[in-house]
Amino acid sequence: MNDLKKTDAIALQNVNIHDGFWSKRQRLVRDVVIPYQWDALNDRIPGAEPSHTIENFRIAAGESEGSYYGMVFQDSDLSKWLETVGFQLSLQRDEQLERLADETIALIGRAQREDGYLNTYFTVKKPGERWTNLRDDHELYCAGHFIEAAVAYHEATGKRQVLDIACAFADHIGNVFGPGPDRLRGYDGHPEIELALVKLYKATGSRSYLELSKFFVEERGRRPHFFDEEEERRMVKRPTDRRYDYFQAHLPVREQHTAEGHSVRAVYLYSGMADLAAEYGDAELLEVCRKLWHNVTRRRMYITGGIGSSAHQERFTVDYDLPADRAYAETCASIGLVFWAQRMLEIDPDREYADVIERALYNGLLSGISLDGKSYFYVNPLEVWPSACNHRHDMKSVKTTRQPWFGCACCPPNISRLIASLGRYIYSSSDDGLYVHQYIGSTVKQTVGGVQTELTQTTGYPWHGQVTLTVSPERAAEFAVAVRLPGWCKEPKLTVNGAEVDVSGAGAVSNGYAKIRRVWEPGDRIELTLPMEVEVVRPNPHIRDCAGKVALQRGPVVYCLEEADNGSNLRDVTLSTGGEFIVEHDGELLGGVTLIRAQGWQTAPDAASESLYTTEAPPRTAVSLTAIPYFAWANRGEGEMLVWVREA
Amino acid sequence: MNDLKKTDAIALQNVNIHDGFWSKRQRLVRDVVIPYQWDALNDRIPGAEPSHTIENFRIAAGESEGSYYGMVFQDSDLSKWLETVGFQLSLQRDEQLERLADETIALIGRAQREDGYLNTYFTVKKPGERWTNLRDDHELYCAGHFIEAAVAYHEATGKRQVLDIACAFADHIGNVFGPGPDRLRGYDGHPEIELALVKLYKATGSRSYLELSKFFVEERGRRPHFFDEEEERRMVKRPTDRRYDYFQAHLPVREQHTAEGHSVRAVYLYSGMADLAAEYGDAELLEVCRKLWHNVTRRRMYITGGIGSSAHQERFTVDYDLPADRAYAETCASIGLVFWAQRMLEIDPDREYADVIERALYNGLLSGISLDGKSYFYVNPLEVWPSACNHRHDMKSVKTTRQPWFGCACCPPNISRLIASLGRYIYSSSDDGLYVHQYIGSTVKQTVGGVQTELTQTTGYPWHGQVTLTVSPERAAEFAVAVRLPGWCKEPKLTVNGAEVDVSGAGAVSNGYAKIRRVWEPGDRIELTLPMEVEVVRPNPHIRDCAGKVALQRGPVVYCLEEADNGSNLRDVTLSTGGEFIVEHDGELLGGVTLIRAQGWQTAPDAASESLYTTEAPPRTAVSLTAIPYFAWANRGEGEMLVWVREA
Numbered sequence A, B: 001m002n003d004l005k006k007t008d009a010i011a012l013q014n015v016n017i018h019d020g021f022w023s024k025r026q027r028l029v030r031d032v033v034i035p036y037q038w039d040a041l042n043d044r045i046p047g048a049e050p051s052h053t054i055e056n057f058r059i060a061a062g063e064s065e066g067s068y069y070g071m072v073f074q075d076s077d078l079s080k081w082l083e084t085v086g087f088q089l090s091l092q093r094d095e096q097l098e099r100l101a102d103e104t105i106a107l108i109g110r111a112q113r114e115d116g117y118l119n120t121y122f123t124v125k126k127p128g129e130r131w132t133n134l135r136d137d138h139e140l141y142c143a144g145h146f147i148e149a150a151v152a153y154h155e156a157t158g159k160r161q162v163l164d165i166a167c168a169f170a171d172h173i174g175n176v177f178g179p180g181p182d183r184l185r186g187y188d189g190h191p192e193i194e195l196a197l198v199k200l201y202k203a204t205g206s207r208s209y210l211e212l213s214k215f216f217v218e219e220r221g222r223r224p225h226f227f228d229e230e231e232e233r234r235m236v237k238r239p240t241d242r243r244y245d246y247f248q249a250h251l252p253v254r255e256q257h258t259a260e261g262h263s264v265r266a267v268y269l270y271s272g273m274a275d276l277a278a279e280y281g282d283a284e285l286l287e288v289c290r291k292l293w294h295n296v297t298r299r300r301m302y303i304t305g306g307i308g309s310s311a312h313q314e315r316f317t318v319d320y321d322l323p324a325d326r327a328y329a330e331t332c333a334s335i336g337l338v339f340w341a342q343r344m345l346e347i348d349p350d351r352e353y354a355d356v357i358e359r360a361l362y363n364g365l366l367s368g369i370s371l372d373g374k375s376y377f378y379v380n381p382l383e384v385w386p387s388a389c390n391h392r393h394d395m396k397s398v399k400t401t402r403q404p405w406f407g408c409a410c411c412p413p414n415i416s417r418l419i420a421s422l423g424r425y426i427y428s429s430s431d432d433g434l435y436v437h438q439y440i441g442s443t444v445k446q447t448v449g450g451v452q453t454e455l456t457q458t459t460g461y462p463w464h465g466q467v468t469l470t471v472s473p474e475r476a477a478e479f480a481v482a483v484r485l486p487g488w489c490k491e492p493k494l495t496v497n498g499a500e501v502d503v504s505g506a507g508a509v510s511n512g513y514a515k516i517r518r519v520w521e522p523g524d525r526i527e528l529t530l531p532m533e534v535e536v537v538r539p540n541p542h543i544r545d546c547a548g549k550v551a552l553q554r555g556p557v558v559y560c561l562e563e564a565d566n567g568s569n570l571r572d573v574t575l576s577t578g579g580e581f582i583v584e585h586d587g588e589l590l591g592g593v594t595l596i597r598a599q600g601w602q603t604a605p606d607a608a609s610e611s612l613y614t615t616e617a618p619p620r621t622a623v624s625l626t627a628i629p630y631f632a633w634a635n636r637g638e639g640e641m642l643v644w645v646r647e648a
Helices: A023-041 A053-060 A075-091 A095-111 A120-124 A139-157 A161-176 A193-204 A207-219 A226-234 A263-280 A283-299 A331-347 A351-368 A386-391 A411-420 B023-041 B053-060 B075-091 B095-111 B120-125 B139-157 B161-176 B193-204 B207-219 B226-234 B263-280 B283-299 B331-347 B351-368 B386-391 B411-420
Strands: A007-009 A015-017 A427-430 A433-436 A442-448 A451-459 A466-473 A477-484 A493-496 A499-501 A513-520 A524-529 A534-539 A549-554 A557-562 A582-586 A593-603 A620-629 A645-647 B015-017 B427-430 B433-436 B442-448 B451-459 B466-473 B477-484 B493-496 B499-501 B513-520 B524-529 B534-539 B549-554 B557-562 B582-586 B593-603 B620-629 B645-647
Touching: A007 A331, A023 A075, A023 A411, A053 A075, A053 A095, A053 A120, A075 A095, A075 A139, A075 A411, A095 A139, A095 A161, A139 A161, A139 A193, A161 A193, A161 A207, A193 A207, A193 A263, A207 A263, A263 A283, A263 A331, A283 A331, A283 A351, A331 A351, A331 A411, A351 A411, A351 A477, A351 A557, A427 A442, A433 A442, A433 A451, A433 A513, A451 A477, A466 A477, A477 A524, A493 A513, A549 A593, B023 B075, B023 B411, B053 B075, B053 B095, B053 B120, B075 B095, B075 B139, B075 B411, B095 B139, B095 B161, B139 B161, B139 B193, B161 B193, B161 B207, B193 B207, B193 B263, B207 B263, B263 B283, B263 B331, B283 B331, B283 B351, B331 B351, B331 B411, B351 B411, B351 B477, B351 B557, B427 B442, B433 B442, B433 B451, B433 B513, B451 B477, B466 B477, B477 B524, B493 B513, B549 B593
Parallel strands: A433 A477, B433 B477
Antiparallel strands: A007 A427, A015 A442, A427 A433, A442 A451, A451 A466, A466 A524, A477 A513, A493 A499, A493 A524, A534 A549, A549 A557, A549 A645, A557 A620, A582 A593, A593 A620, B015 B442, B427 B433, B442 B451, B451 B466, B466 B524, B477 B513, B493 B499, B493 B524, B534 B549, B549 B557, B549 B645, B557 B620, B582 B593, B593 B620
């Protein structure tokens, strides 16, 4: 740690999740998603789009005949699967799974070239063209994902082979790229290696990886532009659009103040930048990250934590342009936002980061996976009218039902690695204690104030706002426990061993965290009460698409109306915000969810005229509305859905 | 006339327009638009997209060297210009203009092949490939536009040359297409020739043209499918989408009950179908037209008379899918809708047709041309936020300012031919009298009940609803004058020579027309009073995009808010519909328009929070709103605009 960085992550092995909401999802990853995705990578899912990923590695290893198939970044699907396995093994060793992973790692090793290079697309399909199109070909992106997988698997198992493959590749990359003569001053069109190299540095202690990461970040967007130069070397006939904002390479990163271009690329880059700011104590770079953070979270983020509002180029557009029905809000982008937020939070514990993690986790990220773990959304709209989605070309990216797999299958393994590594996002440690960021039932073991301490969290989150933290140092010790008071909660209450702690006065709370410093005895109990009222959320008046509409939120969970509960033509519905909301937990429905019942209005049945335009308002009739958590939508067949409801 | 057709058109020469609103627009066509578009066809407009149309004809005539340039249907731009000139000369002979047209016709004649074929694209670029791709190549479409031009020019001048060229081409087409052996059983992907051949039949009396039109209509959509067959003959490697609804060829026309596909193609086809229904007394075909009419006007039409709500394929989508900001509503489609409506109206005088003509004329059609006549909208959105239009790929077809010309320049000459021929849409004659459909100051001369009669209309329409009709038969005669009571008018009043005529009782009005049968003396006066209240128009509740919004209309004119008058972020504005509206005529603004002042609400300045989502509604403040006629928008620079305003 340096002056900039105030907290540290806690190793995944040290956090054990036992949570009513998340444990079943982690089991789903272990029991269903990892095997399912392995089958997908091996093309064994009937009706799903082909993957060919494992076969590409076999061909690259010379063990199978055939041609490469898939996206240029198909290798990364395997890496994300392997990373998920690594996280899973950190939670719980599993001989059979480990054997499968070891065999896969061995296959990857056999597909690696002698000089350390590893990429089945170029090895099989374009052996002479390595590193000739950094802008488009994702070589360093794939390298990054493999490095992340290697670090995770090594951390879980202690096995060196995978790390050796990664280091050999990273060393090779270090020989190709850099400021020296005969090196390429390039960087990848899709950021990812930057954050991966920081992980490899931390796993190995080898500072050259950190420096290589810094090199990639600092080169980005510099003039003369590397993407121009490599394009000229390729002698392409029609030079492409050279604005490069799509790649976050329109300006040197320190001059970027708004989030532009492809949203996943953006947040992966910003994550790497935050890492470097922390490692180098680079206040200027951190300030850039903060400006970008404000732009994203105060101008360009959906209420679900979705980002990137344009299907074309999967990109950011302009401030406040957040259409609900044409939201792109790629699942991967919300995941990347969580990666970035967690890094910002570790540097500087401020609840605005943890609040955004929570917002994405319980909404736009979790919506990416079906309740059974076998189908996925790539795009997460906030409103769906299936008729329009199925007939309007400008909505063709919006799917009304989750898909079993994708030709571009970045999202499914990204969700599974996030869920498997969820333990990383709950706590962090500081010089003087422990931070509790997320409310997820779990036990963390950590040395705090020189004393081995166990903290156990129990909670009914996200359905109930009661959180109990039992602090158990080996022996009595003085340190601080800082608990986040979520931004959505208006009247949090905190007690320690039954005695109330003031969280309302000035100084009692810093950046949204109530910091309790005292001598902790084994078994001391912190009780945090976060009353979960049904909140009527109002959009900023500049979000044109939401004008006149409200959304319902309870705790961290954003709600939506679905046709299954409320009939069709949901835009016609208005919600009475002055009336009473009834909160009802249904343990069976949608895997167990809390519902909100509300009153509203709708055009009386058959009252609509045959005319398109009249001067008479048709009579309206009172209706009872049922809202379900947004993340659970589209688990009951195709139908309309909407988050932002017109206010009566 | 047969049993089906109740009225007849009146020749353009017999209607003289002298109108406060339209005469200046007709003069604009004569003085500015015809010369401007001639310059455009000759590539003399600096900064406009190239046309090359005249040059294509010179090359085809062997009088210039070079290659063909432009769309495959570029010839039609010249035909529409020539048709406009024909209409203009019907209004007023002009030696200089006639000389230019005659020279142009001579050039067209020299570009015609010996066998009668006429199409510069195929003559210059693909001489061996005539009639091999009817689906895509617009050969019959271009033929149709030339025939229309020829008929109009011949009607105006009596000169035969242009009609001879057209007949030679039509005869050639009749030798290529038809049911006989060695003939193609094909039809054009873009309907147009169907309605043109009916005009040629009427101009020449040659029934073969009518039969050829019927052939084209009846073949459409039959199985085995001609488009499949010609594609197979072309031996294309990847057969295209064979649903063919884009071309209205998915079903035989008599089985089509909903308007599908490209909207301009659709209404051109339906116009031809209505013509054939009338000429053949074909009640079944008329019933098909009526079903399609109901689908378009009761499910798929914007309040502006715009149709075709998808930029992709410029097409109809599904019922009630009418997004304001992504409206396509091509100018040509509204013009085609007028063509079709006029044919339906002549068959069966029912105000619903005349109301739609009026709706298109004063709104979505007229918006296609700037007040100075020199720039054009192809796409007519009902809401514009320039930021999104300029940055969202799914809105790239929406232009925020009118353009000087287009690569695909179908719309500008289509508007000018419509305005020049406006006299055709005002009256029609029936066995027992005269119908008055549109309120446009004008004089019509027509034999009615065997007596030469002049009817003079004076009106301040569309700003004032007072209409005076002076009926002047050569001598006293009994006949009927039927006047339309527009659908928008709740309490029309009618007097004849000062005596009130009851228009409220049953039987007094038939299909929206008050029919006054009496012995008319020269100088008899009908006074029609159509009180123009500011109407708050409410959308059908199934139009999802309009939910909670209203539009202002006064008389036939739909209003909009523009940023120039009301500031930005217009979606944030709500309109008080319970309050008073102030109507104000401004003789200077926008060429002279009546404004509506209204009260509304908007978020108080600087009251918006920095957060995207809050639970506090920001304070609102009362604002004065100014609405201008929709057709006049975008004449004061780039800015926001919207038609559908949230109701307070």
